[in-house]
Amino acid sequence: MTWLKWGLAGLVGLGVLWAALSVYGGWRWQQRTAGLVSDLAAARSPLRVSRYDPAVLVDLPPPVQRFFKAALTPGQPLVTGVSLAHDGTFNMGEASDNWKVFASQQEVETSRPGFVWNGTIRMAPGVPVRVHDAYVAGEGVLLPAILGLFKLTEMRGRGAIAQGEAMRWLAEAAWYPTALLPGQGVTWSPIDDRSALATLTDGDVTISLTFRFGADDLIAGVRAEARGRTVVGAVVPTPWEGRWSDYQRQGGMLVPMTGEVAWVLPEGEKPYWRGRVTALSYRFAD
Template structure:
């Protein structure tokens, strides 16, 4: 009798394991399909100074620093990054490895967070007017599967807020309006699927990006309710990839610029492929 019970439990666990593996494979295939849909073909259009001639001088400096004249105007960039992540201000930093595709149509971030017995595998994405976050323990045991209007609105903030990795997406030809607050503060206004976004970029005298902030929809509040929260990052290093000079080392968090600042993300860009 005991042997039969153990056999039944073992068979049940095997079925559950197979089901979890099947779900993981299906999820990975779906994410890969979305990733491929965001890939773009190389373009023959190239960046020229005439494209930004009507913009304020500080904005021109930013573009001329970020995009070398003659560079093909990419519509997407594929990134490989490493770094660290933490769940909350009082939690420890844990290692992170990720790849991301960022395009003018959306983004997919595929990540492994943590190590050993505690490793989360999953993705964060915004495509087709919808945001979704899915993470599982070891890629098998579901931990997070979040998708709602609030998640979508927050994902839009992340999407637009990462255009510093794809500077060509911020050109006025993409429908972005620019103004200069002062010689080292510039502001971009755009819409993502009817959601208005305002990016404030802080640059040095040469046009190098030092910091970026935006009001991003989030629930990092005392009662967990959603509202627009100052969000953004600071950039310590940069690299040039085929004519694009982008931040290669960054830190980001909620409540940027306030005494409530909560940094949760640190990343170093190891590879960047523009298309």
């Protein structure tokens, strides 16, 4: 039975080592997250105006005007930043679906546009993959790591990765809708009575998304004809869509509490994120 005792001792030792790596990885990850959030705050710039005036809507496409009138309260302060928490499921599969539970925290700045998403995906009991997805000072960041220590990939910089992350910031502006107002860095072009094109320029990054508005005049979905999708370490331009629902009043604004995003592949849609907001806190202009 000596072999059995040694085997059990080895398993216990591996368990202790794994637990220690998990704790250390969590600590290291917190340091990385704090650094990104600090860089995000350092890039902040002041807003030109502090309150919403419906008079600024006069030259916007009709569906965009209706959206602001439905979502905002006249005279309310503009959003400067947001802290959010989410939970939901993330599809880790390529050839077939493989949905895993995630939880995340996110910090957003509206001027200069940027965000830091800090997520934890439970791949298996005791095996978390920690993920940074961010747009900070004109650079995109994508870093998933097992336990926060063992990197699965790492992408950071300008070009396609920055454009893709800027698209995410713009798509998620339904959570901070005053950032879509005239004079806040986004311009609008008409498409039809239920959709319009939003264009954001931030430094050398310029991106556009089609916004679709529902019968309630709120943002029902967004679409990019070519957003960077990571496939085997390469970034491949791919159509992408997001959908928002369950609007509730928060901070004087109507914002969505649930959403889904998907890649639009030749064989059909491939959803990969389904989540809901579990906590939401705004910072407003004085």
